[in-house]
Amino acid sequence: MPIEGTGFITIVGIETAPAGDLNLTYAMPAIDPVVTSRGEILDTEANLLREGREKSNRTSSKSMAAGKIQFHLFSKEIAEKGVIRDINSLLEKDPSDPILSWVVIIDGSPRELIHHAEELSDKPRPSTYLNGLLDRAVISGSIPETRVFNFDLVSLAPGMDNVVPMIKLNEKSIEVMGSALFSKDKMVGTITEKQNGLLMAMMKTLKNKKYTYEASDINDEDNEKPKRGLSILIGQKSKSIKISIRDNTPVVDINLKLNGTIDEYKWDDLNNESSVKKLSEAIGIQIQQDCQKLIEYM
16 A cells, blocks of 8 residues: 555544443544645544554544554553553554553643644644653653553563653643552552652662752751742662661661762752762752652652
């Protein structure tokens, strides 16, 4: 079939529908230079992904091809029901479906996000916009990189749980919220993009993350001024994890060595060694407290 007659699905939105079915939304960018629209969006309701694609194929102007899907967008309700891996089963079995597609949780309706993103004239087409947005968020430590294949692998691994990117639709943009936390197959909580950076430092390696030191104890005299605290770019030098048994209880010590570059701060004497030491200690204490709060929450 000529390429002009093929519709390449790039985004699939999946959310709950009445009677236990799925509301499915398929986005296909326009590749015909004659067409002025940015793409075609198809909505349908079905119980299975395959059924939904076949139903949409009967209304599409082109033959729908799934090999270029980049994003599977799941609603929070779907994630909280613990059925993402069951829905993904088709992707594992059908070689025409890419298992490198992103798994993303939507705070809201995937269908609404896809339709609205198509109307954002000051943004690239939705798949390009999402790809750039999520790639930069991974580099900055704001979200993990979660694809279909590693979501399913972690779901089957004893003692491991998934951490999945979470985004939402704003009036004129799409915003990275942080991450959805899973226990076995079910979504059970969320963390902010700032907390995700700390989680990546404890789990993997944090390359670069903007961190805001919010305490005002280092510049109490300036409490009436707008600049209280500071912004710092932190990176990870090393990490060590030691596990021991104390009173028949496993104890895990996580030691992080981080370096930081101050990105924004009030005009001050940071060329003074004692000021830098005081500031470094204060930031270190807050990072440690934030990590401990995150561990307690998880």
